Amino acid sequence: MNIDDFFRKANKLEAPEALRDKVMEEIEKSTPPLREPGWIGKPSKLVTLRRIVAPLAAAAVLFLAIRLIPEQERVEVKSAAKNADELALFVENALNPVFSHDITGGRTGDVDSDNLDSFVENTLESVFNTNPGEVENADAAGQA
Amino acid sequence: MSETQIVDRARAGDKDAFGDLYELHKNFVWNVAYRMVYDFDEAEDIAQDVFVTAWKNIGSFQGGSKFSTWLYKITVNKTLNRLRGNRRTRELSGEAVYNMIDEKEFLKSNPGAALEDVETERALAKLLGELDPEKRMAVILREIMGLSYEEIAKATDSPVGTVRSRISRGRARLSELAEKMEQSK
Numbered sequence: 178m179n180i181d182d183f184f185r186k187a188n189k190l191e192a193p194e195a196l197r198d199k200v201m202e203e204i205e206k207s208t209p210p211l212r213e214p215g216w217i218g219k220p221s222k223l224v225t226l227r228r229i230v231a232p233l234a235a236a237a238v239l240f241l242a243i244r245l246i247p248e249q250e251r252v253e254v255k256s257a258a259k260n261a262d263e264l265a266l267f268v269e270n271a272l273n274p275v276f277s278h279d280i281t282g283g284r285t286g287d288v289d290s291d292n293l294d295s296f297v298e299n300t301l302e303s304v305f306n307t308n309p310g311e312v313e314n315a316d317a318a319g320q321a
Numbered sequence: 322m323s324e325t326q327i328v329d330r331a332r333a334g335d336k337d338a339f340g341d342l343y344e345l346h347k348n349f350v351w352n353v354a355y356r357m358v359y360d361f362d363e364a365e366d367i368a369q370d371v372f373v374t375a376w377k378n379i380g381s382f383q384g385g386s387k388f389s390t391w392l393y394k395i396t397v398n399k400t401l402n403r404l405r406g407n408r409r410t411r412e413l414s415g416e417a418v419y420n421m422i423d424e425k426e427f428l429k430s431n432p433g434a435a436l437e438d439v440e441t442e443r444a445l446a447k448l449l450g451e452l453d454p455e456k457r458m459a460v461i462l463r464e465i466m467g468l469s470y471e472e473i474a475k476a477t478d479s480p481v482g483t484v485r486s487r488i489s490r491g492r493a494r495l496s497e498l499a500e501k502m503e504q505s506k
Contacts, residue, residue, distance in 0.1 A: 180492065180499045183448065184464040186441045192351035193430050196365055200343060200372040204336055207377060266453065270405050280378040281391070282398035283478055 231288035235275045242300040328388045332379050339376055350396050356461050357400045359418045359446050371399050393476035404454045418450035448495050456491035463488050
């Protein structure tokens with residue numbers, strides 16, 4: 178059987194009956210949607226600028242965070258990413274929490290500053306927690 | 322009543338109208354969610370999340386595009402976000418996905434299906450499980466759900482060229498795997 182046969186034979190599956198009850202139950206609990214006035218027009222220059230600068234800032238933070246990871250762990254990350262797709266997925270997943278998401282769940286391109294703060298904090302914390310010696314060395318070097 | 326009229330009523334807070342929209346689109350959402358994760362509970366959670374999100378935000382749906390396009394986009398984003406957050410599901414190998422399809426459960430939820438359909442679905446699951454999420458999504462939307470390249474581009478927020486490339490590469494990989502599967506029989 179070739180792949181087109183698989184597609185041809187694939188059934189259109191029926192959604193389970195119980196799903197409707199679950200969905201409608203949640204909807205009953207929630208408040209009715211509010212009509213929002215239509216929003217027409219271009220985003221402001223500030224918004225446009227944020228959309229350009231924010232991903233670059235996030236990428237820079239990620240780059241710096243990666244540089245802080247010891248060489249050995251970086252090599253592991255590289256070897257884990259067997260091909261470009263996996264590497265892209267790795268970066269995508271690493272950056273995903275930093276961004277704001279729109280109502281469809283899609284990324285808006287804007288960085289949520291709270292998310293960015295916690296991302297940087299968590300990333301740096303995980304780096305230093307796993308390498309206390311490096312922190313001590315850095316402190317000692319700084320004091321010297 | 323046209324879908325536009327139903328959407329208008331739902332936007333005004335009519336839950337019955339939203340129930341009608343659910344009936345119109347439930348199978349699309351279910352097919353995509355289930356075939357992306359091949360796990361009934363996980364797929365139910367995703368589908369529920371999609372419809373509840375749509376209900377909560379339908380007031381901001383502008384009507385500039387079709388309701389289905391908007392809902393497809395929510396479905397794609399919710400499913401891919403769920404996969405990103407769930408390493409176990411994302412990294413399922415084809416073999417593991419194959420074993421996850423429970424025959425009884427499948428036949429119970431698809432009364433028209435025969436035993437042969439379960440085997441076809443298991444083989445398809447095994448093949449699809451070998452693709453990365455983005456390619457798997459594009460292939461499912463095109464080859465199983467029958468969306469056009471343009472519709473997939475809108476739903477996945479990707480250029481049409483990227484969609485074509487994902488589908489073409491995904492199909493090539495699946496053909497190769499299907500051939501191997503056939504030879505090993």
